[in-house]
Amino acid sequence: MFDKALHSRGITGEVLLQLLESRLDNIVFRLGIAPTRASARQLVSHCHIVVDGKVVNIPSYTVKPGQLIGVREKSKSLEVVGDALAGFNHSKYPWIEWDQATMTGKYLHQPERADIPENIKEQLIVELYSKN
Numbered sequence: 001m002f003d004k005a006l007h008s009r010g011i012t013g014e015v016l017l018q019l020l021e022s023r024l025d026n027i028v029f030r031l032g033i034a035p036t037r038a039s040a041r042q043l044v045s046h047c048h049i050v051v052d053g054k055v056v057n058i059p060s061y062t063v064k065p066g067q068l069i070g071v072r073e074k075s076k077s078l079e080v081v082g083d084a085l086a087g088f089n090h091s092k093y094p095w096i097e098w099d100q101a102t103m104t105g106k107y108l109h110q111p112e113r114a115d116i117p118e119n120i121k122e123q124l125i126v127e128l129y130s131k132n
Contacts, residue, residue: 013122018110021095024051025059027069031098031105032088033081048075063107070104092117 020026025041028049034040041059043049049056050070051063063069071081090098095111098104 013126014113016125017113017116017120017122019062021111021116022063022107023059024049024056024061024063024069027063027096027105027107030093030096031069032085032090033071033103033105035080035084039080039084043075043081048072048078048081065107065109067107068104069107070102076103 028040029037044059
């Protein structure tokens, strides 16, 4: 992922964070379908998540803007999903939207750096990986 960020247009650290935010497991977590990134990764790996109606079981799958991410029909009754979604604030991430009726989210666009809430010093990561 770092190589892709390094060879992309823009500030390498910001591009890296945008690429990480577009991972399927991260979007499942951000949508509130799973309580943690680890459980989001497991939901994806165990075929509970669909992208544009097709099951995707690769947590690192890169979601493209406009794609729909949802819970597989036979997985909608999972306790972990229901508990995670209960009372989750779906409006806190402006680059995704959630439709409770269909239990699907849409990846609207790549987030701006200012929208990503984690306190990450991405430039330090770039410097670390740039040392050959």
